[in-house]
Amino acid sequence: MPVGLLALGTYVPSKVLTNEDLASFLDTSDEWITSRTGIKERRIAEINEFAYDLAVKAVEGLLARHGEEALEGVDQVVVATNAPDAFFPNTAALVQNHFGLNAAAYDLLAGCPGWLYALAQATGQVQMGLARKVLVIGAEVLSKITDWRDRSTAVLFGDGAGAAIVGPVPEGFGFRSFVLGADGSGGGALHMGALASSLPGGVRTGRTIYMNGREVFKFAVRVMDTATVEAIEKAGLKKEDISLFVPHQANLRIVDAARARLGLDWERVIVNLHKYGNTSTASIPIALKEALEAGKVHSGDHLLFVSFGAGLTWAAAVHTWYEA
Numbered sequence: 015m016p017v018g019l020l021a022l023g024t025y026v027p028s029k030v031l032t033n034e035d036l037a038s039f040l041d042t043s044d045e046w047i048t049s050r051t052g053i054k055e056r057r058i059a060e061i062n063e064f065a066y067d068l069a070v071k072a073v074e075g076l077l078a079r080h081g082e083e084a085l086e087g088v089d090q091v092v093v094a095t096n097a098p099d100a101f102f103p104n105t106a107a108l109v110q111n112h113f114g115l116n117a118a119a120y121d122l123l124a125g126c127p128g129w130l131y132a133l134a135q136a137t138g139q140v141q142m143g144l145a146r147k148v149l150v151i152g153a154e155v156l157s158k159i160t161d162w163r164d165r166s167t168a169v170l171f172g173d174g175a176g177a178a179i180v181g182p183v184p185e186g187f188g189f190r191s192f193v194l195g196a197d198g199s200g201g202g203a204l205h206m207g208a209l210a211s212s213l214p215g216g217v218r219t220g221r222t223i224y225m226n227g228r229e230v231f232k233f234a235v236r237v238m239d240t241a242t243v244e245a246i247e248k249a250g251l252k253k254e255d256i257s258l259f260v261p262h263q264a265n266l267r268i269v270d271a272a273r274a275r276l277g278l279d280w281e282r283v284i285v286n287l288h289k290y291g292n293t294s295t296a297s298i299p300i301a302l303k304e305a306l307e308a309g310k311v312h313s314g315d316h317l318l319f320v321s322f323g324a325g326l327t328w329a330a331a332v333h334t335w336y337e338a
């Protein structure tokens with residue numbers, strides 16, 4: 015049974031933090047951040063706004079666009095996040111309760127590719143008949159786990175959320191391939207602690223994001239290339255068949271390397287990281303929604319998604335767009 019994206023909604027907090035703002039309290043500059051990352055500004059959640067609040071607003075955005083009936087038949091809710099409100103209850107259960115859904119609920123922790131991982135799980139569940147429709151959310155308040163004294167990470171991340179409904183689509187549409195992967199040997203390169211104060215390999219963890227940027231950069235360029243090529247092949251397509259590339263919005267240089275390897279011109283790549291920074295699991299849905307609003311996505315278009323992040327993990331998918 016073909017399964018794909020049926021509806022999409024997003025939310026970003028209204029508070030904007032510019033590179034100039036960062037330079038007022040960190041030893042950094044707009045010139046450094048722009049040239050090394052492409053990021054100009056990012057959104058920051060209010061003090062009392064958490065992943066659950068952003069997730070609910072993203073779903074409300076979806077309902078405003080597609081109507082209340084979009085939630086009919088949703089019997090699972092998944093929230094991919096790296097900054098949940100609590101260990102438990104899971105954030106998805108809070109969302110399930112908010113919308114009064116008769117649905118199972120779980121959170122998914124897989125670094126930035128979490129939303130793509132969750133789409134893969136949802137697609138499999140619908141194909142197996144374990145769910146009719148799944149509400150798949152990526153919601154992040156990374157500003158709350160950022161060390162604001164660390165210029166090597168504080169300039170990169172932003173807050174936001176994206177929500178999609180996954181369900182049956184007509185023949186010839188929907189997800190054509192998924193590629194999911196992990197290499198835990200690189201876990202020390204990007205981490206934040208929880209209960210244990212150290213990880214295998216003697217990595218000492220703290221309560222804010224730690225990253226070895228150079229190591230993650232090299233990993234990212236490598237897996238963006240291999241995962242996209244594999245996803246296109248698994249989909250039975252060629253690079254030139256890709257209508258739109260929607261990559262994880264982490265760093266313009268990483269996006270550019272992947273774009274060049276795929277032989278795509280910028281017209282076929284969605285980039286909005288200059289406005290939002292890296293919103294982790296929310297970055298692809300936010301970028302996709304912008305592409306839809308800009309009229310860059312049409313029924314039958316082959317979309318290529320790819321992401322990488324903490325774990326270290328990666329994911330890619332090809333989806334043939336269906337417009338009802």
Ligand code: UT7
Nearest residue numbers: 041042043046050126165166169227228230231264265323
């Ligand atoms: O979703 C996954 C999340 N992770 C990523 O996507 C991160 C991938 N990595 C990157 O995007 C890049 O590695 C960074 C943007 C994080 C860093 O860029 P880079 O070109 O790899 O810089 P670097 O880490 O090699 O640092 C170069 C210099 C260093 O100074 P020295 O040692 O050359 O004197 C840093 O201390 O830049 C310095 N630096 C900064 N200077 C001004 C690091 N951060 C800053 C800063 N402002 N914010």
